[in-house]
Amino acid sequence: MPHAIREALAAFRRAPVLVLISVVAVSLSLFVVGLFALTAHNIQTALRAIEERVEIVAYLREGTSVEQARAAEAELRVLPDILEVRYVSKTEALAAAVQELPEFREVFSGLDVNPLPASLEIRLQPGYRGSEAVESVARQVLTYPFVEEADYGRDWVARIVALQRVAAGATLMIGGAFGAVAGIIIATAVRIAVFARREEIEIMRLVGATDGFIRRPFLVEGLLAGLTGGLMAIFLTYLAHQFVSATLLELAWLPAAWLSGAVVVGAAYGLLASALAVRRHLRAV
Amino acid sequence: MIKLTSVSRDYPRTGYAIRNVDLHVKKAEFAFLTGHSGAGKSTILRLIQMAEPPTSGEVRVSGISSARLRRGDIPKLRRKMGVVFQDFRLLSDRTAEENIAFALEVTGARPAAIRPRVARLLAQVGLAARAQAMPDELSGGERQRVAIARALANDPLVLLADEPTGNLDEWAGKGIFDLFRDINGNGMTVLMATHDLELVRKHPGYRVIELAGGEIVFDSAAASTEEVG
Numbered sequence: 109m110p111h112a113i114r115e116a117l118a119a120f121r122r123a124p125v126l127v128l129i130s131v132v133a134v135s136l137s138l139f140v141v142g143l144f145a146l147t148a149h150n151i152q153t154a155l156r157a158i159e160e161r162v163e164i165v166a167y168l169r170e171g172t173s174v175e176q177a178r179a180a181e182a183e184l185r186v187l188p189d190i191l192e193v194r195y196v197s198k199t200e201a202l203a204a205a206v207q208e209l210p211e212f213r214e215v216f217s218g219l220d221v222n223p224l225p226a227s228l229e230i231r232l233q234p235g236y237r238g239s240e241a242v243e244s245v246a247r248q249v250l251t252y253p254f255v256e257e258a259d260y261g262r263d264w265v266a267r268i269v270a271l272q273r274v275a276a277g278a279t280l281m282i283g284g285a286f287g288a289v290a291g292i293i294i295a296t297a298v299r300i301a302v303f304a305r306r307e308e309i310e311i312m313r314l315v316g317a318t319d320g321f322i323r324r325p326f327l328v329e330g331l332l333a334g335l336t337g338g339l340m341a342i343f344l345t346y347l348a349h350q351f352v353s354a355t356l357l358e359l360a361w362l363p364a365a366w367l368s369g370a371v372v373v374g375a376a377y378g379l380l381a382s383a384l385a386v387r388r389h390l391r392a393v
Numbered sequence: 394m395i396k397l398t399s400v401s402r403d404y405p406r407t408g409y410a411i412r413n414v415d416l417h418v419k420k421a422e423f424a425f426l427t428g429h430s431g432a433g434k435s436t437i438l439r440l441i442q443m444a445e446p447p448t449s450g451e452v453r454v455s456g457i458s459s460a461r462l463r464r465g466d467i468p469k470l471r472r473k474m475g476v477v478f479q480d481f482r483l484l485s486d487r488t489a490e491e492n493i494a495f496a497l498e499v500t501g502a503r504p505a506a507i508r509p510r511v512a513r514l515l516a517q518v519g520l521a522a523r524a525q526a527m528p529d530e531l532s533g534g535e536r537q538r539v540a541i542a543r544a545l546a547n548d549p550l551v552l553l554a555d556e557p558t559g560n561l562d563e564w565a566g567k568g569i570f571d572l573f574r575d576i577n578g579n580g581m582t583v584l585m586a587t588h589d590l591e592l593v594r595k596h597p598g599y600r601v602i603e604l605a606g607g608e609i610v611f612d613s614a615a616a617s618t619e620e621v622g
Contacts, residue, residue: 111498122486311482314442316471316547317499319464 115325116332119305126301127333130378133297134337135344137290138374142345144286145362145370148279153360155272162237162268164230164246164260172226172254180252181228189236189245194229198222225256239266294337295381298330302385309389319390326382334378338371394420394551394582395441400450402436410436411607414450418584420550423577424614425593426586428604434586437604438555441584442476443467455550472500475544479556481536483528489539490515490524496546514542518572534565541572551582558589566592 120127168177174197181193196204201224206216232245242265246258302309312322345362353359395418403409411433418424426434439445440452443462452459457470483492490511497507515521518538528536537557544552554573558566570592577583587593593601603611 111501307482308484311484311495312499313467314471314476314482315496315499315543316468318468321499321501 111321112324112328116328119325119329123304126304127329130294130297130301130329130333131337131340134294134333134374134378135340137293138338138341138370139344139348141283141286141290142341142362142370143348144283145366146345146349146359148275148283149362149366150359151275152279155268155275159237159268159272160234162232162242162260162265164232164242164249164258166228166230166246166249166252166255167225167257167259168227169254169256170225176254177226177228180254184228184230184249187245187248189233189241190230191233192231194231196227196229198224198226201226228255237265238269291377291381294334294377295384298333298378298381299385299388301329302326302382302389306389309386313390322390323383323386326386327379330378330380330382331375332378334375334381335371337378338374341374342367342370394418394422394455395584396451396453397437397440397447398451398453400440400447400452402440402445403448409607411440411604414607414609416602416609416612418551418582420582421577421580422600423574423583424585424600424602426584426602426604427588427590427593430588432604433607434588434604435555436607438476438553438584438586441553442474443470472547473550475541475547475549475552477537477540477544477552477554477557479559481528481533481540481560483536483539483543485528488525488527489520489531489535492528492539493543493546496543500547510546511542514545517545518542532565533561534568537561537565537569538572541569541576545576549581551584552576554583554585556587557585558587558592570596 174195177195181195184190184193199222202216202222205224206213209216228249230245230249232242236242236245242260246260249255249258309322349359349361395416397414397416400414400416401409401412414433414437416437426437428434440447440459441454443452443454443457443459443466446459446462454470455473457466483489484495487495493511493514494507497510502510512521512524515524518541520535520538520542523531523535526535528539531539537560541552541557552573557573558569561569566589573583573585593599601611601613602609
């Protein structure tokens with residue numbers, strides 16, 4: 109086994125408390141980041157689900173033939189920003205209204221003529237659901253003479269877009285702040301661990317160890333602490349996720365890319381913090 | 394072996410620690426460096442270890458000059474010199490054996506080669522039976538012997554000792570000094586800083602360099618120093 113790895117493991121044997129402090133510091137501070145990531149991810153998922161429901165309803169003038177409507181449906185369907193077009197006939201509209209609005213059932217069934225218009229329900233491709241994209245499709249739909257009105261909840265779409273921007277901004281800012289605090293806590297813990305061994309560093313210099321030789325076991329230690337701390341943070345976050353899902357509300361679990369990213373960042377950060385802490389002591393002797 | 398030429402060292406807050414020191418210690422020589430505390434003994438030893446640079450002048454040890462020193466040279470230099478301190482500086486969480494092996498590990502020696510070498514060193518300093526003892530289970534004299542074994546581990550050319558008997562009683566101190574004499578008898582250069590004039594007086598025939606206020610005020614080998622310097 110290379111000396112650096114042997115020494116890193118020996119350090120754990122000699123001073124388990126110091127190593128545990130770093131690992132606990134890493135895992136608790138990354139756990140906070142993990143909880144935040146879980147929240148941010150679920151807000152994002154929820155907003156995306158709402159966004160998916162953004163659709164344009166084009167109401168057709170009285171007397172529009174089914175053929176005309178079907179032709180328009182076929183033309184629209186091939187446009188790149190449109191995901192799906194569905195033709196809803198007058199009869200279907202009435203049936204849906206009766207089903208969805210039971211309190212008006214009496215009113216609807218008493219009618220001699222069907223007052224509801226036929227319509228085309230247009231759903232958009234992901235990425236084309238912003239205010240401008242929706243508006244441009246709506247304008248296009250209105251060029252058909254038999255389209256009376258294109259309804260897409262203008263304010264609603266604008267509000268979702270604004271909400272998404274706020275959420276993204278908050279994720280970046282609060283997440284960045286949590287990340288920075290975690291970074292400082294981890295760096296401090298690592299510095300304490302290295303400081304406790306400054307005598308060892310001094311003696312190593314004294315007997316002719318090169319800087320690289322002195323640094324390596326600390327780097328291995330930092331890497332292992334970061335790695336273990338990262339995995340423990342994920343485990344704690346998972347427990348929190350399970351708990352909330354079982355008691356409060358169903359939460360989505362974090363994507364695999366985020367999780368592996370967190371482990372890599374944790375390990376890299378442990379490595380970096382160790383390197384910086386050791387450098388201070390190497391410079392002193 | 395060791396040559397200081399017009400070396401001064403001053404510190405921003407405390408001023409001169411040593412001033413205009415010329416000193417030449419030859420191969421296989423044994424020299425005492427004496428003087429009161431604060432006279433500059435430890436500063437000279439630190440300069441020789443190149444733990445700090447001189448403010449002016451040049452320190453030259455075994456071909457390495459302070460004027461052209463790169464950071465990468467320091468480990469090479471330290472392996473050519475063994476250093477022993479008043480406070481032993483052992484790692485308290487390792488056995489006597491591990492403390493000595495430590496000095497060999499840092500040079501990248503093979504583990505198989507380290508074990509017999511450590512055993513020989515322990516025998517040389519008279520601690521063969523104490524290999525597994527932790528430093529706080531050892532007496533002061535025994536700790537200093539471990540430190541000396543560690544200093545000798547890499548077959549250095551010179552042994553520097555900063556008040557090695559300062560924390561020891563008379564008997565333990567004598568034992569340590571005798572060990573130094575044996576080591577010097579095998580051809581190693583020894584430079585020993587001490588304020589123990591009694592020790593110096595009891596061993597006439599060795600070179601004595603006396604410092605006061607950061608300057609050399611007496612050198613029993615002054616004539617020969619001038620010849621080379």
